Amino acid sequence: MSNAGDAARSWSRSQSAQFQEELFEMLRIPSLSGDPAFAGDVRRMAEWLANHMAGLGLEKVAVMETAGHPVVYGEWMGAGEDAPTLLVYGHYDVVPAVMEDGWETDPFEPVVKDGKVFARGSTDDKGQLFIHIKALQAWLETAGAAPINVKILLEGEEEVSSPNLAPFIKEHLDLLRADVCVISDSSMTRIEEPAITHSLRGMTYIEVHVEGPREDLHSGFFGGATHNPALALAEIITKLFNEDNSIAVPGFYDDVAPLSDADRAMIAKTDISADEFKQATGVPGVWGVEAFTIKERVSARPTLEINGMWSGYTGPGPKTIIPHSAGAKISCRLVGNQDPERIWECLRDYIESIAPPTVKVSVSLLSTGRPALFPAELPAMRAAVRAYEKGWGHTPVFTRGGGSIPIVADIADMMSIPVVMMGYGLDSDGLHSPNEHYSLEMFARGIETAIVYLEELASL
Numbered sequence: 080m081s082n083a084g085d086a087a088r089s090w091s092r093s094q095s096a097q098f099q100e101e102l103f104e105m106l107r108i109p110s111l112s113g114d115p116a117f118a119g120d121v122r123r124m125a126e127w128l129a130n131h132m133a134g135l136g137l138e139k140v141a142v143m144e145t146a147g148h149p150v151v152y153g154e155w156m157g158a159g160e161d162a163p164t165l166l167v168y169g170h171y172d173v174v175p176a177v178m179e180d181g182w183e184t185d186p187f188e189p190v191v192k193d194g195k196v197f198a199r200g201s202t203d204d205k206g207q208l209f210i211h212i213k214a215l216q217a218w219l220e221t222a223g224a225a226p227i228n229v230k231i232l233l234e235g236e237e238e239v240s241s242p243n244l245a246p247f248i249k250e251h252l253d254l255l256r257a258d259v260c261v262i263s264d265s266s267m268t269r270i271e272e273p274a275i276t277h278s279l280r281g282m283t284y285i286e287v288h289v290e291g292p293r294e295d296l297h298s299g300f301f302g303g304a305t306h307n308p309a310l311a312l313a314e315i316i317t318k319l320f321n322e323d324n325s326i327a328v329p330g331f332y333d334d335v336a337p338l339s340d341a342d343r344a345m346i347a348k349t350d351i352s353a354d355e356f357k358q359a360t361g362v363p364g365v366w367g368v369e370a371f372t373i374k375e376r377v378s379a380r381p382t383l384e385i386n387g388m389w390s391g392y393t394g395p396g397p398k399t400i401i402p403h404s405a406g407a408k409i410s411c412r413l414v415g416n417q418d419p420e421r422i423w424e425c426l427r428d429y430i431e432s433i434a435p436p437t438v439k440v441s442v443s444l445l446s447t448g449r450p451a452l453f454p455a456e457l458p459a460m461r462a463a464v465r466a467y468e469k470g471w472g473h474t475p476v477f478t479r480g481g482g483s484i485p486i487v488a489d490i491a492d493m494m495s496i497p498v499v500m501m502g503y504g505l506d507s508d509g510l511h512s513p514n515e516h517y518s519l520e521m522f523a524r525g526i527e528t529a530i531v532y533l534e535e536l537a538s539l
Contacts, residue, residue: 080469083226084534087217088470088527095523098213099196101131102522103189105171105205106198112148112172113239121235124171125149128233135216137231139254145243148172148235152254155215156228163536164228166257168490169208169264170237173200174511181513194519201517203510207263207503208233210522214529226537230257237264237486240446245489252494259459259536260490263525265480265502266510268349270521273467273528275460276500278379278479279487281413281450283422287315287430289405290439295391296401306437308405309390315440316407318433319383325368326383330425336415336452338379343372345455349478350374378479382412408445412483419447448485451498459497462535466501470528501532 080088091098110124111117125142128151133140137153151171156164176186176199184190186199200206211231218225232255234244248255267274291308292301321327338346350372353365367376376382390405392398411422427442434440453460455477467475480500487498503525509515 080531081534083218083222084531086221087214087530090221091213091217091526091530092523094213094217095519098209098526099519099522102201102206102209103196103198105209106189106196106200107187109187110172110200110235111175112236114175118148121148121172125151125233125235128171129153132212132231135212136219137215143247143251145236145247147239147243150235150244150247151233152231154228154230155219155225156230157224158226158228158537162227163259163539164230164257165533165536166255166260166490166494166496167208167211167229167231168233168260168262168486169211169231170204170234171200171208172235172238173203173205174238176513176515183514186513186515191519192516195516196519197514197516199515201515202266202504202508203515204237204264206517206522207525210263210503210525210529211261213526214533217526217530218533226534228257229533230255234486237484240448241486244486245493248486248489248493255494257494257496259496260494260498261463261532262484262487262498262500263503263529264484265500266504266506266508267475267502268506270505270518270524271473272349273471273473273475274349274478274502275455275463275467275475276480276502277455277460277477278415278452279450279500280378280381280481280483281417281419281488282446282448282483282485283411283413283419283426284445284447285409285411285423285426286443286445287312287407287409288441288443289315290403290441291437292401292403295403298399298401301401305401306435307401308438309402311435311438311440312388312390312405312407314435315430315433316385319409319429323368324366326381328383328425328429331381331383331422334416334418334421335381338375342379343375345477346374346379346479347372348476378481379414381414381417384410384412386410412481413450415450415452417450419449423447448483449488449492450483451488451491453491453497453499457497458539459499459536462539463499463501463532465535466528466532470531471524501528503528
């Protein structure tokens with residue numbers, strides 16, 4: 080680490096109180112992207128970020144329109160044409176939060192307890208995206224320049240599956256051109272074991288609708304001769320799985336990239352025991368295909384999950400009916416080489432083939448997202464390893480994320496650059512849950528690590 084880098088890190092430590100208060104200002108803005116009633120607050124958050132970046136000396140700062148919520152952009156290109164350019168991606172929108180969900184304090188009034196700030200968006204993703212802005216500021220305030228060029232792209236629709244970001248990127252490829260992208264929207268198991276996520280699963284999300292009689296029927300008059308839509312739906316769902324808990328949909332596994340011995344050895348470094356899994360989730364027992372470890376099942380293998388089911392009467396007291404219809408939402412997490420559109424076709428064709436003739440069954444596609452996998456040996460990945468070692472104080476592990484961030488694959492494909500996912504949160508931070516929180520120590524360590532990463536990229 081150079082003297083300039085050390086100075087930037089030292090200055091960031093001296094500004095911790097100021098940085099935290101600025102973060103708290105962000106957390107007070109309820110930027111709920113999924114609720115139209117909060118559209119004004121989403122825009123207010125975008126404008127706050129734009130004003131903040133402009134105040135730090137970034138150029139081309141703008142709140143840029145999309146078909147939905149706006150994108151915020153800013154850049155510092157003072158390192159020159161020969162220097163690498165880093166694109167920082169983050170999202171400033173959050174999921175809903177109300178006291179009735181189980182929050183102990185107002186989700187949009189930050190409260191610090193035991194070294195953690197409790198507020199919606201603290202770890203997902205306002206706290207983590209702000210780390211990169213503060214790292215760049217530290218370089219500009221101390222050295223007057225950053226060691227590389229930096230572009231910052233912040234969106235306001237990640238929590239609603241980023242419907243307008245890919246078109247935005249495609250339209251602004253020249254503006255966004257960079258050599259590598261970094262995203263901090265992930266986590267680690269414990270603070271002593273930072274994690275670089277080098278793989279994310281894709282997604283195919285469908286809805287199944289079953290219709291029976293024209294309207295709800297009296298179960299005494301018509302039961303026994305009418306195929307109950309709720310039963311028909313249950314019968315369809317049970318046929319989606321084999322006895323060994325694998326997925327029974329023909330063609331589902333055709334394009335799954337097999338795990339090599341090296342892959343499995345890397346995944347094993349972050350595996351958890353059955354007892355740890357039960358303690359973390361509260362389930363009575365672990366489920367799945369026994370040929371794969373728990374960590375492999377939740378990160379490196381595809382899944383099919385029933386996200387919701389509905390039918391009939393669920394109010395107080397009895398109501399003896401045969402319901403008119405039933406429905407289910409089903410999501411599939413996909414891994415390397417699986418095509419979300421092909422999986423949709425496999426699901427649709429199979430469900431239609433097993434649909435009983437006694438009911439009407441329709442299958443619709445709700446959303447898709449492609450998986451992403453980046454080799455751990457890429458130079459930008461190795462630079463991230465060194466940044467964690469110097470800035471965080473520990474050597475990171477490489478891990479596969481079980482979740483989906485569709486824009487990762489879009490950025491990699493459209494811009495032809497690697498995406499490095501440097502997580503600065505904890506698995507236990509409670510993102511999307513009541514009492515979401517973020518460690519202020521990790522916020523500070525993240526800033527120092529991001530400061531180092533800029534210098535490590537400059538040395539490539």
